Amino acid sequence: MLSQAQVSQLLSLLPVPTFLLNAQGACLQRFGPQAASDCVDAFLPQDTIAKVYRAEKAQWLISQLQAALAANAPLEVEFSISQHDRLQPHPDSSDKRWFSANLQALDFSVHGENLVLLMLHDISHYQQQVQKWAFYDExxxxxxxxxxxxxxxxxxxxxxxxxxxxxxxxxxxxxxxxxxxxxxxxxxxxxxxxxxxxxxxxxxxxxxxxxxxxxxxxxxxxxxxxxxxxxxxxxxxxxxxxxxxxxxxxxxxxxxxxxxxxxxxxxxxxxxxxxxxxxxxxxxxxxxxxxxxxxxxxxxx
The missing domain is CATH 3.30.70.270 (Reverse transcriptase/Diguanylate cyclase domain)
Structure with a gap:
């Protein structure tokens, strides 16, 4: 069996920022590369979704967590986050960033809570290219x-x-x-x-x-x-x-x-x-x- 330190080291090697969240949008743990701190801060700089986003965006994000728990199967969603979505403006100068998230409900509970593992990909550059291609097409x-x-x-x-x-x-x-x-x-x-x-x-x-x-x-x-x-x-x-x-x-x-x-x-x-x-x-x-x-x-x- 792996020790707790070895498990932590393995989780730190995940290629993208990863969050362990409960059904209410509270983040229990973050994993993944330290180099992606900008991506982490752009998505969830605090420990709870409701503390970061306005009600409509927070409710949508939490609904995706609950959908992953209900499906008990991998779920992939794409979404954008703009300065308007936040309770406090993010220092990132760009008005909007795009993310792709892979959500997977854990098949075990922790302290009686059902949890979701969310792996986050910043796809803003890709979306900019898509919009540019669409412009060239038009x-x-x-x-x-x-x-x-x-x-x-x-x-x-x-x-x-x-x-x-x-x-x-x-x-x-x-x-x-x-x-x-x-x-x-x-x-x-x-x-x-x-x-x-x-x-x-x-x-x-x-x-x-x-x-x-x-x-x-x-x-x-x-x-x-x-x-x-x-x-x-x-x-x-x-x-x-x-x-x-x-x-x-x-x-x-x-x-x-x-x-x-x-x-x-x-x-x-x-x-x-x-x-x-x-x-x-x-x-x-x-x-x-x-x-x-x-x-x-x-x-x-």
């Missing part, structure tokens, strides 16, 4: 407009709203004229600068309720809720002229200083939002056939 890093993936979500949501409430909704799909030729002649640095510039102009030109997206290589989509094509036309034409003036200042060939696009709106017989986007794409092709530097309205069959 935003195009070059234009700083919403991404094509976000566009699919937004169009789907607005398409459903349209069929419920029948409020008008329009979109324009436009491309930079002769962009591929310009990229071949002048390289990616200049073309990247142009994409970034277009993103800035779109953000400054659209209304608060509108959404701008980068679409494929040199395409852009602007979604205009509560707006039919008649009223959307003025906004898009102003955007077209603003882009033209800004691109002229970059000393580009004349053919590369304009945009061509197609304008469409949701209709009651549309089955999918892609039908609206396809009509805008048809308008874009028609604008190119007519000599570029224009926005063409959809044609309904």
């Amino acid at each position: 935003v195009d890093l070059l234009s700083h407009l919403y991404s094509q993936r976000r566009m699919s979500k937004e169009l789907s949501a607005h398409f459903s709203l349209y069929h419920r409430h029948h409020a008008p909704c329009s979109l324009v799909l436009f491309e930079l004229d002769c962009f591929d030729e310009l990229q071949q002649q002048c390289g990616h640095n200049l073309s990247d600068n142009i994409i970034e510039l277009v993103g800035k102009i779109c953000v400054s030109a659209i209304r608060q309720e509108d959404r701008a997206f980068r679409y494929h290589h040199n395409g852009f989509v602007i979604l205009m809720p509560h707006t039919d094509t008649e009223h959307a036309w003025g906004l898009i034409d102003r955007l077209r002229k603003a882009l033209h003036l800004q691109l002229l200042e970059m000393d580009l060939p004349q053919a590369c200083t304009s945009i061509s696009g197609g304008l469409s709106q949701f209709h009651h017989n549309d089955q999918r939002y892609m039908e609206v986007l396809n009509r805008a794409d048809t308008g874009l092709l028609h604008a190119k056939e007519l000599g570029r530097n224009r926005i063409c309205l959809e044609h309904l069959h």
Whole structure:
């Protein structure tokens, strides 16, 4: 049998901070690495959960202990702790930290109490990376407009709203004229600068309720809720002229200083939002056939 000193030494070698807690959230013992004292202090600097956290957070944490006791099986939970959750602000400058906890009820009691072993992992860095990946998934890093993936979500949501409430909704799909030729002649640095510039102009030109997206290589989509094509036309034409003036200042060939696009709106017989986007794409092709530097309205069959 191991001596008490040997058991204590083994427990100190646990790779993460570990707490022995009762069903009321009182900590009877701490184990684990001394180097993780920051993690310990961030979670439970005092001996009782109720002394550290406001009622709502304390009740939730205690409920997890009680759930582990009731299940009598390993339980894993993830949770965040913010300064608002605490009775006293923690000196840690970060407003929120994320933890993963493994809880296991002991199969024996100590002094008549049922206890839970809680192993704590600080996963704040991982959560920050997850949030960063989510941001990159939603935003195009070059234009700083919403991404094509976000566009699919937004169009789907607005398409459903349209069929419920029948409020008008329009979109324009436009491309930079002769962009591929310009990229071949002048390289990616200049073309990247142009994409970034277009993103800035779109953000400054659209209304608060509108959404701008980068679409494929040199395409852009602007979604205009509560707006039919008649009223959307003025906004898009102003955007077209603003882009033209800004691109002229970059000393580009004349053919590369304009945009061509197609304008469409949701209709009651549309089955999918892609039908609206396809009509805008048809308008874009028609604008190119007519000599570029224009926005063409959809044609309904």
